[in-house]
Amino acid sequence: MRTSDNAVRGISKQALLRLPYYLNYLKVLQKSGVETVSAPKIAAALSLNEVQVRKDIAFVSSCAGKPKTGFDVHLLIHDFEAFLGYDNVNEAILVGAGLLGRSLLQYKGFAAYGLHLVAAFDRDPALTELRFYGEQKIFPMEKLEDLCQRMRIHIGIICVPETSAQAVCDRLVACGIRAIWNFAPAHLIVPDGILVQNENVASSLAVLSAHLKDHYSEK
Amino acid sequence: MRTSDNAVRGISKQALLRLPYYLNYLKVLQKSGVETVSAPKIAAALSLNEVQVRKDIAFVSSCAGKPKTGFDVHLLIHDFEAFLGYDNVNEAILVGAGLLGRSLLQYKGFAAYGLHLVAAFDRDPALTELRFYGEQKIFPMEKLEDLCQRMRIHIGIICVPETSAQAVCDRLVACGIRAIWNFAPAHLIVPDGILVQNENVASSLAVLSAHLKDHYSEK
DNA sequence: TAGATTGTTAATCGATTAACAATC
């Protein structure tokens, strides 16, 4: 029996995608001074099933809910943040400092999620001549392996064009990357044990477009 | 019986997300002069099951595959592009011209998917004083309803902070938007018939982080 | 107490995968 690609030891990928929405809602409650919350209330706020909410909470937290009251908001927030790793830093490198890559480099919000982009790489010498974007330096591609191995980086972000994505992916895997955030619109082949999280604009647009076509075809 | 949120008349959301990957691979084949391709070959290239590939093709295309040969690459490309609506333009407006919003406005690649960002809106007057980003103007929020209704815009892109996302969403729905691409990290409540496609950095990072934790916890 | 809520076990539902006859 093999573990599905969709499952990460017990908790499904779908559930993982939901977790930040729980946390966001819990923080909204906290900000407005609410101390406890019930599964049915969370379910209503997030358009989910209340049993699913309880199961998700049970995966992430050891908080026991009190009948008639629900769960302690502060404790839930603590457990969700711990589960999501927001308290300990994950270092990442980024390959491909084009428009998208530089946008990500500039983005300050990753720190809140425990992600730290330590460096970027690009094969274009124009970008690598000692220029800084945010706090990170853009290095030439030749430095990739050395830096990843020395700093024991385990997360790689791919922002290169589709045609070089697989080659970059292979290099990342070879130098110790264990999880890849892939913004190139291509399927990457990786060995067992390496995770690829795809971020594909075209996929999202496919969902939007199909909805418009199917629900409003004869305008 | 009600249709699941996950299904868009017959084709599942999961399948829709796969379609651009098929199309990308088919174009790679085309570029290298390959004329026909079999389901098992596609399946291998995209790490999918070959039966799933056949079913996805059957949804999108009326091409009949020939035993021992497979499918005609050119015909498949044509049908996939038609299904995904790449040949007819969908107009969209964007709300929230911050860093992310402006990155999207600048992005030239949407045209290839049949998406055209016609205008952006922001409540910050500093951004709306006749400045152009790309070809689109940034308008003050008051112009939102009029422009959407006059131009019959059906796609709205939300790039505002989480705290104002729901309010913006409500305004978009009220002025005829039928599909929302939501980059705010919040769950939006919408009426039946309105689709929300969420793009949440935190959700993706949750998947990466859980993988690292579960597969490599004791480094 | 009554009623809302929890937590768990069982049922359902839908997507994926296997099995297999038909075809070139």
Add this chain to the structure above:
DNA sequence: TAGATTGTTAATCGATTAACAATC
């Protein structure tokens, strides 16, 4: 012909939802 492949029907698998006893 033999063998790879198609296309469809049946089986499996996993996620979601329903049912229900326990609890405050």
